[in-house]
Amino acid sequence: MIIDNDLLSIQQARILAENAFEAQKKLAAFPQEKLDAIVEHVAQAVEQHAQSLALMSQEETDSGIWQDKFAKNTFVCKHVCEHLRGMQCVGVIGEDKENELMDIGVPVGVIVAASPVTSPVSTTIYKTLIAIKSGNAIVFTPHPRVMKSISHVLDIMIEAAHAAGLPEGCLAYLDTVTKAGSQELMNHPSVSLIMVSGVPGMLRLAQCSGKAIIYGGTGNGxxxxxxxxxxxxxxxxxxxxxxxxxxxxxxxxxxxxxxxxxxxxxxxxxxxxxxxxxxxxxxxxxxxxxxxxxxxxxxxxxxxxxxxxxxxxxxxxxxxxxxxxxxxxxxxxxxxxxxxxxxxxxxxxxxxxxxxxxxxxxxxxxxxxxxxxxxxxxxxxxxxxxxxxxxxxxxxxxxxxxxxxxMGATTNLFPSMTLGSGSAGRGITSDNVSPKNLIYVRKVGYGVRTVEDAQCAKTTVEHSGHPDKTNTQTNDSKALHALQHILKEAINVINDPSDR
The missing domain is CATH 3.40.309.10 (Aldehyde Dehydrogenase; Chain A, domain 2)
Incomplete structure (x- = not known):
């Protein structure tokens, strides 16, 4: 029997994206406290496997030092998790009572993520934690060279996340990975954001999707x-x-x-x-x-x-x-x-x-x-x-x-395993990527003055002029008269139901 892996991967990508989209609708209703509880449960579950996962990824890639990979895995499960505690990402995240302003954190939706060969386990853990923290669904397209390590750590996290209440479909991955499948996943209309870490080839595919991209790029530092x-x-x-x-x-x-x-x-x-x-x-x-x-x-x-x-x-x-x-x-x-x-x-x-x-x-x-x-x-x-x-x-x-x-271990930069690149056009941020990069902020502004109050500015400006600045004063006066006329017209439209 001949199996077309491209077609299989494409079909799986569509199913995962659609499932993630529906599941994220449920997740978007979760308060920050419930999201935090899932993050804690996932971090604790995967920390128990931090050493075995480090050994697995070192053996699979035949590169790096497993002890250092173990340190990175532990860094994410402990230090990063501690840093996430108390961070408000969804709901009311800022309020200025004096100026009657409010900021609401809103998840971007469905995220597609690619993890690198260099730090496959720690990067995958990190992206999962910050996605859940910010109320987003995330679907991974693993690098073929580290498929075993990435799929194993994701299986551990998926089981723990579901046990803690994460809607099924919010955390998933392609298990038949092809270029066609990855491209289909990134191009899917349900996807809002793409995260690419250290995989330049994937960046080109992501750019063709027209979606927002966070690029944790390579660098010649x-x-x-x-x-x-x-x-x-x-x-x-x-x-x-x-x-x-x-x-x-x-x-x-x-x-x-x-x-x-x-x-x-x-x-x-x-x-x-x-x-x-x-x-x-x-x-x-x-x-x-x-x-x-x-x-x-x-x-x-x-x-x-x-x-x-x-x-x-x-x-x-x-x-x-x-x-x-x-x-x-x-x-x-x-x-x-x-x-x-x-x-x-x-x-x-x-x-x-x-x-x-x-x-x-x-x-x-x-x-x-x-x-x-x-x-x-x-x-x-x-x-x-x-x-x-x-x-x-x-x-x-x-x-x-x-x-x-x-990565924020010896500095007070945000502790992160995904570091944005500084070059314009390759990604939307140069930050140490955090949950705050995975939300948009809805601005709320209360009315603090009427349209009529705004017209009072005319009198204030006219009396603040200087005798030796006649031309400037005249121009200001003309501008204010024009503004006043526009405001009156706007009020008339509002008050006349026949114009609606």
Whole structure:
């Protein structure tokens, strides 16, 4: 018997979208307290499987470090869940009694979500929690390479969510995943929002749907070390960040930019912390591993330890080497080190001063048009301020490891596993995505003055003029007379039922 997986996936996508649409209508009536109870129940249920899920995803992808994946899973189940408590997302979320204004949080409806290979379990858990928290239904289209891990964690959460009262259909996933099925799901009229994390191929499909998109994109994040920085701490932060899950965190540093006056000191400290500066020949051999001639990323390079990468490239480094570093001068379309490398590999640039370093960082940020994250290590508040004002980037992290600072573990940014990209046109937000990004705000404004009261402004303005400003006063008077005429006409229409 021949089975057409495309047709099967398309049909399943339609059923899931329609079921989610009907189920979300019921969910939209839930008060915040009931939504919160479901979130807590789901988080507690999946936390019990955090370690086994980390092991499963590491084995399935053959990348990263399971202990670090376990840390990410626990971070979402505990720290994120704690942060969600008390957050009001639906119903009355703001009230200004003095000005007679009110904000009502309204779920967007049905969300389609794609999870990445890099953090499949923690990202899936996170998106589920924030979708339920904000009263939305969510349907996942899992990445085929991590289908086992994503489907398993979703099965755990679906069972727990239903037991806690979530309407059936509000949390679901495609179990026959094809490009045609994913496209059908995103294009379905029942879907309001699409969330894409670290899957550039899915972004193109999402853009064709015409729907609102939240893009947790890839990024070529530079780390600038300025001369006033604590060099030892800066290097320690960068190495710690870049080796976390073997460099797969979306906000992890991809390159280091240093002022030339401290470059030798920084290089020496890097070597003391386990970094290996490759020769030009070695860096070219390693570069050949990463991308195909057409630009696609090759398999077998993401989340791989430094020593293993070196062996695959044809040279050897000590087993205790943590990060491979390639010295570079220019940002180039043909140089892989100008792109995001989801592994413990860094480019190293020297610049004369912080202003030239600033330009280099802009080049790197715009190279892949994602402008995701930039980190700076400095003790000069004015330099930090100038970087904050001028960099085309979604988030600027100061004196912190970027992998942890970006996700809100070592900063007070919202703790998130989906980080919006800063580039216009690729997504609707550059935020650390939270439940607040999954609602729209209905504005309520009470009448505080009559139309007749508005006409009184004429008298006030006429008497506030100055004798030496006759022309201005005359123009203002004409404008007010015109406004008064319009208001009178509007009142007449309102009071005359024959005109309705």
């Amino acid at each position: 530079p780390a600038f070390i300025e001369r006033t920085a604590d060099l030892n701490q800066a290097v320690k932060d960068i190495i710690t960040s870049k080796t976390f899950d073997n460099g797969m965190a979306p906000s992890a540093e991809q390159s280091i930019v240093v002022e030339s006056c401290i470059a030798d000191d920084v290089a020496h400290i890097l070597e003391g912390h386990g970094a290996y500066f490759m020769s030009e020949e070695e860096s070219l051999k390693l570069a050949d591993l990463f991308f195909c001639p057409a630009g696609q990323r090759k398999k077998g390079t993401v989340g791989v330890p430094a020593a293993t990468l070196a062996r695959r490239a044809g040279f050897h480094v000590p087993e205790d080497v943590k990060v491979l570093i390639a010295r570079r001068k220019y940002v180039s379309e043909t140089d892989p080190y100008s792109r995001e490398l989801l592994s413990p590999v860094l480019a190293f640039y020297e610049e004369d001063d912080w202003m030239h370093a600033c330009e280099k960082c802009i080049e790197l940020l715009l190279h892949e048009r994602n402008s995701h994250t930039l980190s700076i290590h400095s003790g000069d508040k004015e330099v930090i301020r100038q970087f904050a004002l001028k960099k085309p980037v979604g988030r600027l992290l100061v004196n912190t490891p970027a992998s942890f600072g970006g």
